[in-house]
Amino acid sequence: MVSERSLDVLRAIVADYVSSREPVGSKSIVDRHQFGVSAATIRNDMAQLEEEQLIVAPHTSSGRVPTDKGYRLFVDQLRDKRPLSQAQRRAIEMFLEPSADLDDLLARTVRLLSQITNQVALVQYPSFARASVRHIELVSVGPTTLLVVVIIDNGRVDQRLVESRHPLDDDEISRIKTRLNDEVSTRTVTAAAAALAECEAVEPADTTNDVLASVREVVLEVLSHYREDRLVMAGAANLARTEEDFSGSIFPVLEALEQQVVLLRLFGEMQVDQLDVSASIGRENAPFGLDETSIVTSGYRSSAGEIARLGVLGPTRMDYAGNITAVRAVARYLTRLLGVE
Amino acid sequence: MVSERSLDVLRAIVADYVSSREPVGSKSIVDRHQFGVSAATIRNDMAQLEEEQLIVAPHTSSGRVPTDKGYRLFVDQLRDKRPLSQAQRRAIEMFLEPSADLDDLLARTVRLLSQITNQVALVQYPSFARASVRHIELVSVGPTTLLVVVIIDNGRVDQRLVESRHPLDDDEISRIKTRLNDEVSTRTVTAAAAALAECEAVEPADTTNDVLASVREVVLEVLSHYREDRLVMAGAANLARTEEDFSGSIFPVLEALEQQVVLLRLFGEMQVDQLDVSASIGRENAPFGLDETSIVTSGYRSSAGEIARLGVLGPTRMDYAGNITAVRAVARYLTRLLGVE
DNA sequence: TCCTGGCACTCCGAGCTTCTGAGTGCCAAT
DNA sequence: ATTGGCACTCAGAAGCTCGGAGTGCCAGGA
Numbered sequence: 001m002v003s004e005r006s007l008d009v010l011r012a013i014v015a016d017y018v019s020s021r022e023p024v025g026s027k028s029i030v031d032r033h034q035f036g037v038s039a040a041t042i043r044n045d046m047a048q049l050e051e052e053q054l055i056v057a058p059h060t061s062s063g064r065v066p067t068d069k070g071y072r073l074f075v076d077q078l079r080d081k082r083p084l085s086q087a088q089r090r091a092i093e094m095f096l097e098p099s100a101d102l103d104d105l106l107a108r109t110v111r112l113l114s115q116i117t118n119q120v121a122l123v124q125y126p127s128f129a130r131a132s133v134r135h136i137e138l139v140s141v142g143p144t145t146l147l148v149v150v151i152i153d154n155g156r157v158d159q160r161l162v163e164s165r166h167p168l169d170d171d172e173i174s175r176i177k178t179r180l181n182d183e184v185s186t187r188t189v190t191a192a193a194a195a196l197a198e199c200e201a202v203e204p205a206d207t208t209n210d211v212l213a214s215v216r217e218v219v220l221e222v223l224s225h226y227r228e229d230r231l232v233m234a235g236a237a238n239l240a241r242t243e244e245d246f247s248g249s250i251f252p253v254l255e256a257l258e259q260q261v262v263l264l265r266l267f268g269e270m271q272v273d274q275l276d277v278s279a280s281i282g283r284e285n286a287p288f289g290l291d292e293t294s295i296v297t298s299g300y301r302s303s304a305g306e307i308a309r310l311g312v313l314g315p316t317r318m319d320y321a322g323n324i325t326a327v328r329a330v331a332r333y334l335t336r337l338l339g340v341e
Numbered sequence: 342m343v344s345e346r347s348l349d350v351l352r353a354i355v356a357d358y359v360s361s362r363e364p365v366g367s368k369s370i371v372d373r374h375q376f377g378v379s380a381a382t383i384r385n386d387m388a389q390l391e392e393e394q395l396i397v398a399p400h401t402s403s404g405r406v407p408t409d410k411g412y413r414l415f416v417d418q419l420r421d422k423r424p425l426s427q428a429q430r431r432a433i434e435m436f437l438e439p440s441a442d443l444d445d446l447l448a449r450t451v452r453l454l455s456q457i458t459n460q461v462a463l464v465q466y467p468s469f470a471r472a473s474v475r476h477i478e479l480v481s482v483g484p485t486t487l488l489v490v491v492i493i494d495n496g497r498v499d500q501r502l503v504e505s506r507h508p509l510d511d512d513e514i515s516r517i518k519t520r521l522n523d524e525v526s527t528r529t530v531t532a533a534a535a536a537l538a539e540c541e542a543v544e545p546a547d548t549t550n551d552v553l554a555s556v557r558e559v560v561l562e563v564l565s566h567y568r569e570d571r572l573v574m575a576g577a578a579n580l581a582r583t584e585e586d587f588s589g590s591i592f593p594v595l596e597a598l599e600q601q602v603v604l605l606r607l608f609g610e611m612q613v614d615q616l617d618v619s620a621s622i623g624r625e626n627a628p629f630g631l632d633e634t635s636i637v638t639s640g641y642r643s644s645a646g647e648i649a650r651l652g653v654l655g656p657t658r659m660d661y662a663g664n665i666t667a668v669r670a671v672a673r674y675l676t677r678l679l680g681v682e
Numbered sequence: 683t684c685c686t687g688g689c690a691c692t693c694c695g696a697g698c699t700t701c702t703g704a705g706t707g708c709c710a711a712t
Numbered sequence: 713a714t715t716g717g718c719a720c721t722c723a724g725a726a727g728c729t730c731g732g733a734g735t736g737c738c739a740g741g742a
Binding site: 151250 | 598
């Protein structure tokens with residue numbers, strides 16, 4: 001049962017608190033914003049908001065501060081307000097040039113995102129789960145050394161060396177190659193890995209097929225590697241800058257950032273397969289040990305059509321409007337770059 | 342003109358200050374250490390040390406704190422004192438198993454080092470400058486698509502895809518391959534890159550040799566990539582734990598850590614090609630914007646015989662004895678692992 | 683010549699009090 | 713519904729005292 005104006009007051013409180021870092025009082029609101037009413041009226045509205053637990057007073061007779069719930073309502077009502085600043089738009093277009101190298105492109109993206117938001121930025125690698133194996137190539141690079149090349153249909157290529165116990169002739173190599181391609185090519189990464197695992201179970205390695213077994217093993221290893229999600233990070237230093245916003249130390253946050261597993265689970269929780277921006281605020285992240293931080297993420301679509309996520313992480317008291325805009329813009333731009341390829 | 346006992350006093354001051362984080366007075370020294378003399382005598386020694394600017398009193402009538410110069414003398418006199426703790430030794434042997442994958446091995450090394458020292462750990466990738474190109478392989482993976490595989494004699498393998506404007510037959514591929522291998526194989530990475538650059542200058546690309554030119558280009562790109570020094574890092578969270586040791590904020594330190602360039606220059610300054618441990622203390626790092634941090638590094642030798650460095654970074658007030666021991670041990674162990682290969 | 687106990691001196695920092703001002707809740711009047 | 717007025721609250725800055733850890737120095741003893 002909050003009036004329309006009360007919501008405006010909430011917006012004002014969030015805005016002022018984010019920029020000033022100090023509890024906001026009724027007086028300063030009437031000063032800084034053009035409500036056509038007196039401070040006493042604002043106070044009544046604030047009482048309403050407090051009733052609904054959207055704001056809270058740190059101490060009796062002190063200004064108010066938004067609660068996690070308040071931030072949440074604020075964010076939910078936000079949606080597509082603020083336009084990207086001129087400088088930000090220019091930065092994105094300057095720094096994000098197309099690049100053939102995915103590693104390189106994502107590294108640049110994450111740096112850019114952390115710079116325009118002044119937060120810690122995270123970019124998840126596209127998952128290869130839906131991509132499929134195009135081809136396996138075997139190349140002899142020495143009498144007993146075989147180069148195994150795995151080619152994925154989204155352009156990714158990896159290779160490993162395999163040592164054989166006996167010299168290899170071209171016939172044998174070609175035989176193994178045909179066999180292997182029968183087993184995995186055109187299948188999805190997931191299916192191919194499953195097929196290989198099964199083969200290994202059915203025909204245990206013995207002296208006659210040791211090379212085949214070794215090759216299978218390294219291919220399986222490479223495929224498994226794809227299924228691991230990975231992410232890149234930049235701007236951890238920004239945490240130190242916003243240190244006062246964390247009650248204790250930034251230690252647990254930095255620690256979580258090093259544990260990529262935690263971050264990946266966090267990303268996983270935020271509607272995978274949803275392209276649009278979503279935010280996770282304050283204690284909503286408590287299960288991950290990040291109860292004073294908020295995360296704003298957006299999905300982006302990679303060349304193979306998979307959806308991965310990117311976003312920023314910072315103190316609960318962050319500039320949601322600005323960060324949401326920036327994250328959305330970068331995600332769209334990145335999708336565009338990857339789609340053109 | 343410092344007496345022998347004065348040096349012992351310096352050692353005691355460093356030890357106590359490192360463990361207690363508080364200025365140490367003459368009384369607490371006689372209490373905690375078995376000097377056979379009275380506090381007054383210690384005071385005289387401390388006056389000597391202060392004369393030599395090895396220690397300093399933060400305020401009149403307060404205990405003393407080592408200066409950068411004091412730490413330096415302490416470290417220089419240290420050399421091979423403390424043995425590795427049982428737990429540390431076990432940790433090293435547990436976590437550092439041989440691994441075929443250099444990335445993986447170095448990632449594990451850096452995590453291990455940060456865990457046993459509780460500092461930020463850094464491991465530099467071995468430079469490929471002295472390694473040489475073993476072989477270039479070309480594989481047709483489609484009518485107009487060529488896979489270029491670069492094999493380095495230290496076991497590293499990389500690949501790129503090249504698109505041709507016209508269909509390729511086996512003859513042409515084989516011709517290009519022979520030509521290319523003549524140009525680069527058995528040469529060092531540096532020499533090979535130089536040779537390719539020259540070829541490009543001599544015969545500019547035209548319609549007849551566009552594939553050769555493209556292949557040269559990607560090989561050159563791969564080789565150039567090797568020459569970039571890189572490093573991996575772990576344990577940044579430990580900075581937050583030792584935050585009180587930094588007068589201002591840890592922001593500049595975290596920032597420097599993200600700028601790998603800075604760290605690489607820092608590593609570069611510390612006698613490259615020297616295998617043994619060396620330390621850079623406090624203001625000695627001022628040119629890098631790290632005047633409150635110390636760095637302890639050691640060289641390690643990679644399989645191809647190049648020397649790279651690894652080490653830890655932390656507040657000037659750090660446990661030099663322990664960190665030096667740990668860094669040395671990890672470097673030796675890593676060298677051993679890489680040498681066995 | 684080096685060491686020691688004694689003594690006067692310094693001053694940080696913990697603990698206490700005071701005081702001010704920003705901010706509140708409530709109420710009667712509009 | 714909105715407003716001005718009023719009594720009330722309390723965090724935090726400023727000022728104060730005071731104890732204790734630590735110092736420098738000196739004169740006497742080994």
